Amino acid sequence: MKKLKLILAVAFSSLLLAACGNLNGMLSGGSKSSSATTQLTGQANHGDYQSVIKNGRYLTSKSRGVNIQQNDNQFNLKSFENGLLDVSKKQFPTNKYIFQEGQYISTNEAYKWLGRKSKSNPQGLNPSGKDTKVPLYLQQLDEQDFLVQNGNSLKLKGMTVGLGINSVYYYTKEKYGSTYQMNLNDEKIKQIGKAMASQILKRLRSNSKLKNIPIVIALYKQAPDDSLVGGNFFAYSSNNGSNINSWNSINEKNYVFPIQSGSKGPNNNDQSEFTNFKNDVQSFFPNLNGVTAQAHYVDGSLSGMHISITTQFYSQTEITSFTQYLKTAAQKYLPKNIPIDISVNSSEGTESFLSRSSSSNSFTYHVFNSY
Amino acid sequence: MKKLKLILAVAFSSLLLAACGNLNGMLSGGSKSSSATTQLTGQANHGDYQSVIKNGRYLTSKSRGVNIQQNDNQFNLKSFENGLLDVSKKQFPTNKYIFQEGQYISTNEAYKWLGRKSKSNPQGLNPSGKDTKVPLYLQQLDEQDFLVQNGNSLKLKGMTVGLGINSVYYYTKEKYGSTYQMNLNDEKIKQIGKAMASQILKRLRSNSKLKNIPIVIALYKQAPDDSLVGGNFFAYSSNNGSNINSWNSINEKNYVFPIQSGSKGPNNNDQSEFTNFKNDVQSFFPNLNGVTAQAHYVDGSLSGMHISITTQFYSQTEITSFTQYLKTAAQKYLPKNIPIDISVNSSEGTESFLSRSSSSNSFTYHVFNSY
Numbered sequence: 001m002k003k004l005k006l007i008l009a010v011a012f013s014s015l016l017l018a019a020c021g022n023l024n025g026m027l028s029g030g031s032k033s034s035s036a037t038t039q040l041t042g043q044a045n046h047g048d049y050q051s052v053i054k055n056g057r058y059l060t061s062k063s064r065g066v067n068i069q070q071n072d073n074q075f076n077l078k079s080f081e082n083g084l085l086d087v088s089k090k091q092f093p094t095n096k097y098i099f100q101e102g103q104y105i106s107t108n109e110a111y112k113w114l115g116r117k118s119k120s121n122p123q124g125l126n127p128s129g130k131d132t133k134v135p136l137y138l139q140q141l142d143e144q145d146f147l148v149q150n151g152n153s154l155k156l157k158g159m160t161v162g163l164g165i166n167s168v169y170y171y172t173k174e175k176y177g178s179t180y181q182m183n184l185n186d187e188k189i190k191q192i193g194k195a196m197a198s199q200i201l202k203r204l205r206s207n208s209k210l211k212n213i214p215i216v217i218a219l220y221k222q223a224p225d226d227s228l229v230g231g232n233f234f235a236y237s238s239n240n241g242s243n244i245n246s247w248n249s250i251n252e253k254n255y256v257f258p259i260q261s262g263s264k265g266p267n268n269n270d271q272s273e274f275t276n277f278k279n280d281v282q283s284f285f286p287n288l289n290g291v292t293a294q295a296h297y298v299d300g301s302l303s304g305m306h307i308s309i310t311t312q313f314y315s316q317t318e319i320t321s322f323t324q325y326l327k328t329a330a331q332k333y334l335p336k337n338i339p340i341d342i343s344v345n346s347s348e349g350t351e352s353f354l355s356r357s358s359s360s361n362s363f364t365y366h367v368f369n370s371y
Numbered sequence: 372m373k374k375l376k377l378i379l380a381v382a383f384s385s386l387l388l389a390a391c392g393n394l395n396g397m398l399s400g401g402s403k404s405s406s407a408t409t410q411l412t413g414q415a416n417h418g419d420y421q422s423v424i425k426n427g428r429y430l431t432s433k434s435r436g437v438n439i440q441q442n443d444n445q446f447n448l449k450s451f452e453n454g455l456l457d458v459s460k461k462q463f464p465t466n467k468y469i470f471q472e473g474q475y476i477s478t479n480e481a482y483k484w485l486g487r488k489s490k491s492n493p494q495g496l497n498p499s500g501k502d503t504k505v506p507l508y509l510q511q512l513d514e515q516d517f518l519v520q521n522g523n524s525l526k527l528k529g530m531t532v533g534l535g536i537n538s539v540y541y542y543t544k545e546k547y548g549s550t551y552q553m554n555l556n557d558e559k560i561k562q563i564g565k566a567m568a569s570q571i572l573k574r575l576r577s578n579s580k581l582k583n584i585p586i587v588i589a590l591y592k593q594a595p596d597d598s599l600v601g602g603n604f605f606a607y608s609s610n611n612g613s614n615i616n617s618w619n620s621i622n623e624k625n626y627v628f629p630i631q632s633g634s635k636g637p638n639n640n641d642q643s644e645f646t647n648f649k650n651d652v653q654s655f656f657p658n659l660n661g662v663t664a665q666a667h668y669v670d671g672s673l674s675g676m677h678i679s680i681t682t683q684f685y686s687q688t689e690i691t692s693f694t695q696y697l698k699t700a701a702q703k704y705l706p707k708n709i710p711i712d713i714s715v716n717s718s719e720g721t722e723s724f725l726s727r728s729s730s731s732n733s734f735t736y737h738v739f740n741s742y
Contacts, residue, residue, distance in 0.1 A: 041695040051692040056654050058692060060685075074719065078741040081687040101688060144688070229742050254742045283427050294742040306742060314431075316452040317472060317515070321422040321429060324412040343721075343739065348445065350714075350721040355737060366726060366737075368714065370449040371600050371625045371667040371677060 038154065040098060047089070049099030052147065052154065061101035063110035063143060070114065070140045072225045076164065077140070079230020079254070080220050084142055084162040087218040087236050087250070092146040092158050102143025104159070104210060113200070114138055125196050135169035135182050137192045139222050141200075156209065160216040161200060165193045167231065168224045186221070190235065193219035197237065198244050205242045215239050218250075229254040229294045251300070257293040270295065270302045270335060277333035284325055285311065285318075302335055304358075307342040311351065319344065320367050323352040327363045330354060409525065411469060418460070420470030423518065423525065432472035434481035434514055441485060441511045443596045447535065448511070450601020450625070451591050455513055455533035458589045458607050458621070463517040463529050473514025475530070475581060484571070485509055496567050506540035506553050508563045510593050512571075527580065531587040532571060536564045538602065539595045557592070561606065564590035568608065569615050576613045586610050589621075600625040600665045622671070628664040641666065641673045641706060648704035655696055656682065656689075673706055675729075678713040682722065690715065691738050694723040698734045701725060 039053040052059050071077045088099075105113075109123070116136070117124035126136045146158035167189060169182040197217040204210045218236035223229065232252045237244050257274045259265035278291040289310040296304040314322065326342060334340055341355035342363075354365040410424040423430050442448045459470075476484075480494070487507070488495035497507045517529035538560060540553040568588040575581045589607035594600060603623045608615050628645045630636035649662040660681040667675045678701075685693065697713060705711055712726035713734075725736040 041692045041699070048691055048695065050695070051688070053655065053696070056651075058655055058689065058696070060689060075741055078687055082740060082742075085688060099688065099692070101686070142686075280427075284424065284429055296742040304742070306740060315472070315513075316449055317422070317456060317470065318429065318431060320419055321412045321470070324419065324421070325424070325429070328412070341737070341740075345720070349716070350739075353737070353739075366712070366724070368721075368724075369453060369677060369712075370446055371453075371665040371675070 047094050049085075049094050049097065051099040051101075059101055059103065061103075061143070062107050063102055063105050063141065066107060066110040066114065066140075070164075071222075072170075073223060073227060073230070075227060075230040076222050077230075079223070079232075080140060080162060080164050081142060083220060083230075083233045083252070084144060084160060084218060087162070087216065087233060088144050088146065088160040091160065091214070091216050091238055097146040097148060097158065098154060100145040100147055100154075102159075103145055104204070104207060105141070105143045105161075110141060113141065125199060131171050132173055132180075135166065135171075135184060137165050137169075137184070137189070138163060138196055139166050140164035156213055158214045158216070159204070159210065160218065161204070162218045162220055162233070163193055163196055163200070164220045164222050164231070165189045165196075166222050168222075170225065189221055190219070193235070194244070194247065201239055201244060202242055217244070223254070228256045228292065251298065253297045255295045255297070257295050257305075266295070266297050266300075267302065273333055273335055274305075277329055280329050280333065281309070281326065284329075285314075285322055288312075302338060304338050305334070305340045307340065309342065309344045311344060311346050314346070314351070316367075316369070319351045323354065323365050323367055326354055327365055330356070330363055418465050420456075420465050420468065422470040422472075430472055430474065432474075432514070433478050434473055434476050434512065437478060437481040437485065437511075441535075442593075443541075444594060444598060444601070446598060446601040447593050448601075450594070450603075451511060451533060451535050452513060454591060454601075454604045454623070455515060455531060455589060458533070458587065458604060459515050459517065459531040461607075462531065462585070462587050462609055468517040468519060468529065469525060471516040471518055471525075473530075474516055475575070475578060476512070476514045476532075481512060484512065496570060502542050503544055503551075506537065506542075506555060508536050508540075508555070508560070509534060509567055510537050511535035527584055529585045529587070530575070530581065531589065532575070533589045533591055533604075534564055534567055534571070535591045535593050535602070536560045536567075537593050539593075541596065560592055561590070564606070565615070565618065572610055572615060573613055588615070594625070599627045599663065622669065624668045626666045626668070628666050628676075637666070637668050637671075638673065644704055644706055645676075648700055651700050651704065652680070652697065655700075656685075656693055673709055675709050676705070676711045678711065680713065680715045682715060682717050685717070685722075687738075687740070690722045694725065694736050694738055697725055698736055701727070701734055 037055060040050040041053060112121055112123040113125045115121045115124040116126045117128045125138050127134050141164065142162045144160045145156060147154040148157045167184055169184060170179050172179055197219065201215060201217060204215055216236055216238045218233050220233045221231045223231040232254055233250045235247045235249050237247045239245055253266065255266050257271060258278065259271060265271050274293055281291060282288050289312065291309050294306045295302055323344065330340065330342060337358055339356065339358045342353060343350055344352045350368055352365060352367040354363040356363045408426060411421040412424060483492055483494040484496045486492045486495040487497045488499045496509050498505050512535065513533045515531045516527060518525040519528045538555055540555060541550050543550055568590065572586060572588060575586055587607055587609045589604050591604045592602045594602040603625055604621045606618045606620050608618045610616055624637065626637050628642060629649070630642060636642050645664055652662060653659050660683065662678070662680050665677040666673055694715065701711065701713060708729055710727065710729045713724060714721055715723045721739055723736060723738040725734040727734045
């Protein structure tokens with residue numbers, strides 16, 4: 001198991017919250033009606049799901065606290081959660097289904113499944129063996145539930161489960177010793193992920209509440225710990241029975257711009273558009289600390305960018321002027337017809353940000369302010 | 372002089388930048404035309420000024436680096452810069468004037484003016500005397516220039532100068548010793564500020580480039596170092612000659628909600644609306660670390676709020692749901708017809724934010740994301 005980098009308190013409070021959610025009783029899947037009040041979070045926007053509030057409290061995920069501990073690279077965590085939601089949206093449209101954080105795989109089960117198989121942990125999905133010899137493949141898992149409104153109640157009508165498989169396995173030979181790494185090839189990742197998916201599907205079907213709903217399982221390849229962008233989903237399967245039907249492949253990749261010298265980039269044209277933008281902006285405010293982008297590719301085409309600009313501390317008027325200038329420069333240099341956002345950050349936090357949706361022609365911006 | 376709390380490198384690079392600006396030559400106020408290209412930052416938005424780019428570089432402020440060192444409370448810095456811009460907007464409308472960072476009070480002058488008057492520093496605006504006996508009143512100053520387009524060139528047509536006067540003077544009796552404080556009353560702050568304004572106006576008029584433009588001087592009362600909101604402007608004067616004509620008072624105040632017990636709040640109704648919002652939101656996600664607001668009052672009426680919510684680290688789906696919920700709750704509980712923004716922050720940075728302008732009925736939001 002990986003060492004904790006985040007404060008334990010965070011994980012613990014997540015677990016506590018999950019327990020609270022449990023006390024309120026299961027919102028859906030059960031036949032008895034409870035006197036608990038159920039609300040939704042409000043009108044969906046930007047293609048987001050509405051989600052469930054029970055007795056005024058948000059139903060938090062049961063297995064989430066576990067994932068925080070499993071990921072030394074926070075980019076894998078966010079990327080995994082967002083990517084899984086994208087897979088779900090293919091299967092469960094946001095205008096029909098209501099999202100609920102995973103309520104069926106318990107915290108305890110999540111811990112066991114992520115462990116090595118052993119006498120004391122027969123449920124472990126990772127292979128038995130020594131940490132120095134046999135890699136841990138499964139690094140994180142997440143469950144998402146999808147409900148449909150039926151009169152005054154909500155009924156479980158679908159589930160998506162994501163499995164995050166390592167592309168690099170990190171281990172130490174002794175406590176606090178040096179970290180070694182084992183690279184895992186794509187074929188192995190695919191094979192292992194599919195085998196685990198079969199086992200998980202069978203386990204979920206053994207819960208009577210999950211017998212007759214569609215269950216989607218999606219496989220994610222974790223990025224290395226030193227990556228500045230998360231990994232990517234590469235396959236998913238939608239199932240009605242207890243055996244995996246078939247797999248659909250997902251062709252997505254993430255890159256960090258500028259591409260490091262020596263590394264192969266996705267597309268010279270996209271890269272040079274970004275470079276032109278970066279050069280223009282850096283000459284405008286010569287002492288910017290960095291201009292980088294996370295670029296997301298679907299089926300080989302650029303489909304979105306998150307740009308991050310780090311500044312030293314400027315005056316409020318400088319930040320405003322800089323943001324106005326960014327709006328013009330982004331319009332001029334950056335690719336059209338994809339969603340892009342740009343954050344301007346200093347040591348004080350986020351100073352301003354701009355965004356443009358794929359359907360919009362111009363960027364909107366906000367400068368963070370203080371009285 | 373106050374000790375530096377910000378890394379010196381920041382201040383130094385600001386000074387360097389200011390020097391760079393100087394090399395490009397003065398953009399306006401001079402009669403000779405230069406071959407340097409001048410651009411503007413782009414279409415003004417939200418009532419912001421356009422500002423000046425010279426040879427592809429933003430003209431940074433000459434005196435700005437000094438202010439960073441003078442303020443132990445960063446809220447005073449932002450609040451002072453923003454407030455001064457609001458004063459300027461009364462005098463120099465954003466659709467007619469172009470904003471330029473102060474180019475006429477040099478870094479060196481700013482240092483001298485902010486110092487104590489002495490044999491070696493006859494220009495010092497703070498009174499001579501021992502640091503343990505005689506308070507420093509003037510804590511920061513800022514210059515803003517306003518230009519008008521005239522064919523292909525820009526001409527200086529106005530200036531605003533802000534003076535930040537301490538409400539509490541902090542001093543130590545020995546190096547690294549305990550900090551003592553002296554409270555300065557409003558009458559004294561007003562009297563000192565007005566006297567300094569007279570001197571500054573005369574000094575500026577002695578520069579031939581500043582002889583015939585309107586010069587606005589505005590007085591700001593600094594908040595104490597432990598305040599979670601900045602101070603406020605209390606008077607301004609618009610002048611054509613070398614003597615102050617008359618003063619207009621500004622009735623603005625900033626508060627932090629919730630009001631600390633024992634302190635007097637501005638308006639019970641506003642406070643209870645905020646409290647209802649806070650309670651509703653905190654019961655939704657019970658382990659929020661804090662919900663606070665900066666509330667800005669003009670002539671006794673609430674005129675804007677910046678709300679800050681601190682969360683522990685949640686999953687991306689939780690942040691999205693929480694943000695949707697905030698949109699509904701903010702609509703329901705918070706005062707109408709004033710600009711409000713809400714930032715959701717974790718130890719990872721800003722997770723999401725919502726904003727509503729005074730003329731709009733609903734909040735827009737953005738959830739910060741990662742691939």
